[in-house]
Amino acid sequence: IFQMVLMPSRIVICFILICFLTRGDARSRKPNIVIFLTDDQDVLLGSMDVMKHTRERFIKKGATFNNAFTTSPICCPSRSSFLTGCLYSHNHNVLTNNDNCSSIAWQVKHESRSFATYLNKTGYTTAYFGKYLNEYNGSYVPQGWDNWVGLIRNSRYYNYTLRVNSVKESHRNSYEKDYFTDLIVNRSMEYFQERKNVDPDTPILSILSFPAPHGSEDGAPQYQHLYANVTSHITPSFDYGPNLDKHWIISRIKVPMDETQHRFSATLQQKRLQTLRSVDDAVDRFVTMLEDTGELNNTYLLYTSDHGFHIGQFGLAKGKSMPYDFDIRVPLFMRGPGIEEGMSVNEIVLNIDMAPTILGIAGVDVPDWMDGRNFMPIVKRWKLLPVNPPWRDSFLVERGKIPHSKVHLARPTLPSKQERIIQACQSPIYKHPCDPGQEWTCVIEDGQTKKLQKTYNFGVIKQMSHQNTTDILFSRSQQRRRKCICTPTQKTVVSRDCMRRLNQMKRKLSRYTPTRERRRFIRRDAGLRQTNQWRSFLSGDEMGLGSSQYYDQPHYFPDSGAELVRSKRRSLNKQVDNQINSVCYSTVQMAFNSVFFLINTACMCRSSVSRTPKPRTSTQSQLSQHLFATHLLSYHVKQKLPNHCRIIATEIRQAYNKRIHEFRVRRERILNSRQVKKGKKRRVSAAGGRCNANGLSCFKLDHARWATPPLWEGESRCYCTNSNNNTYWCVRIINATSNLLYCEFITGFVEYYDLNTDPYQRSNTYLELDTHVHNSLNAELAQLRVCNGSANCH
Secondary structure, eight states: OOHHHHHHHHHHHHHHHHHHHHHHHHHHSOOOOEEEEEESSTTTTTTGGGGGHHHIIIIIISSSEEEEOSSSSSSHHHHHHIIIIIIIIHHHOSSSTTTTTTTTHHHHHTGGGHHHHHHHHOOEEEEEEEEOTTTTSSSSTTTTTTTTEEESSSSOSSOOOOETTEEEEEEOSHHHHHHHHHHHHHHHHHHHHHHHHTTTTSSSEEEEEOTTTTTOOOOOOGGTTTTTOOOOOOOOTTTTOOOOOOOHHHHHHOOOOHHHHHHHHHHHHHHHHHHHHHHHHHHHHHHHHHHTTGGGEEEEEEEEEOOBBBBSSSTTBBBBSSSSHHBOOOOOOEEETTOOEEEEEEEEEEGGGGHHHHHHHHHHHOHHHHHSSOOHHHHOOOOOHHHSOOOOOOEEEEEEEEOGGGGOOOOOOOOOOOHHHHHHHSSGGEEEEEETOOOEEEEEEEEEEEEESSSSOOOEEOOOOSSSSSSSOOSSHHHHOOOOOOOOSSOOOOOHHHHHHHHHHHHHOOOOOOOHHHHHHHHHHHHHOOHHHHHHHHHSOTTTOOOOHHHTTTOOSSHHHHHHHHHHHHHHHHHHHHHHHHHTTSSSSSSSSTSSSOOOOOOOOOOOOOOOOOOSSSHHHHHHHHHHOOOOOOEOOSSOOHHHHHHHHHHHHHHHHHHHHHHHHHOOOOOOOHHHHHOOOOOTTSSSSSSSSSSSEEESSSTTTTTSOOOOOOEEEEEEEEEOOOOEOOOOOOOOEEEEEEEETSSOOOEEEEETOOOOSSSSSSSGHHHHHHHHHHHHHOOOOOOOSSSTTT
């Protein structure tokens, strides 16, 4: 009887010992790591609202990162930073979806030291399923992966080809066999179970890279009826405009979205959400499999996207690559051992932090060359360990090519002259009407500030580029020179000093060619201000004729250079006529702020008529206002031009004609080289023309846009949404007191947003920025643009 009583207790003790030993063995094993990566998934447009399984089985069981960002909101650069290099784009040199994307240089230098190669050397079994890089051609299997199922080229749902280890595998359009989202999760689950059956102690790194919700947005058949007339994409910045204070891709949009654009945006959002339902099912199925195999408690799971997306924000049809939050914010969720359920992380986490974190989870030392950091110390707060060095509160956002000869162009600029005058006129010393004894006053016409004028004698304003943007100096020496007699009936008498100055400048100008030397002459001798328009002129060709600002007019898709040259010649001739009047009679500024130069030359006539041209609605006037400065100061007199003025007019017109000829030759050469290089057929729009424009990324919306329901049945359109040369650098700052975005474009255009007061970045307040704050932001951005390694990039 005594032995029978003791037997159950012995069984209990043995059971406790077995459980303790098994638990200790599980703790000693390295954890599995599974990453779910989507393509083009947003945070701010409500894409996570339809993923109930992911929220229940994934998000509520782990950590949500409220400030997760990508450092490059474009596919291949972002994936290059996340999957392999863990570097900023300026360090791995993948700047677009074409150049250096999966190139030989990339494979040799960066792909060979991906986090997969590190984990593979430490005993992990590594597997990759899904989309890799945009230009991956399937000719090889990247280093470090034991099992490889990689999509050749860009995102597809049907009719694609895979590189499956050593062979290529073609798929067609059967949902049961070929739907890519389902194939990814099926293959990954099979491989995980197979490896655990063979060797349960070997940890597994597995990446599931889904095509959703990237185009062609083919939803599974069981979900193609859902989310009709969805409105989650309509944010406060949706169809907000016009946005004349933003860079040229957005400022070119002058009219609100019409009914066709609203229908397209709703249909696009509907189809995107449908594709994400299949991703939601994949997450649920994989987590269930981990539970069934007993590996869930020993597995870290991460869910994220390569970048965000916009649909109708600021009137843009669709796309990414903008520096605003809807494109750079990404979803990021994580669950696993030691992570509290339902926790929220507010620190900034970037896509370049993924590889260091994965290495940290696997117990591998993070190399110094990586720009990112292991963010596990800020997740496992139960350890109460301080983060050393302190975590970042700012990071770099960069996008686009960086031409070697134009790197210096990406510098901030000072406000224009008219903006400085308006700012200076806020001071009581320039009040209007003036008080007795007041020396200077602001001239106000039609309720607008036009210029500063001396109260007792008409003076000359000389503007200098100081750090203090309100400094305006007035040259008294030139007042003594200007002694002109102008009456309606009397011939203008040009002073000797004016003619001497004019002839001197003509002789100087004749010694310079209309290229780099002339630009140097303009900057040095004429004191041309560094305006945004001048930067745009320099970033294109010498005359600004080939800039993307011109091509991006909503009415114009050039088939040849003839219409462009004719339109440009008409615009220049009109400007030259105004210029001749200015040189020969009255103004102290030669116009063309962004094309020609500013120069103090001819005499000032007090009886001349002063006016500022009002904006016109014609196509030619819109184009002129877009390319040239908006404030053109000219003094007109109705008199016949003297002989020396006709000579000046002839010389100016000859110079412009030469520029136009040079532009025509250069443009034809560029177009021919692009045709030979790409060898692609021209895309034809529904109207019979080409759905493209030089330097712009366009897409065609017609009845063939989608192959699966719901189909497009509306009006056909051609949308140009981005530009290949839209290069910028931004610093994003989030801390206890600041939440801001500061950007410098390669054209010199600057944008600044305080998200504490303007969370949707609708108003560019750069002109209101304090000089010291501007200098500080510019210095920090300059440092981040060349940083290398985690010690220097934070």
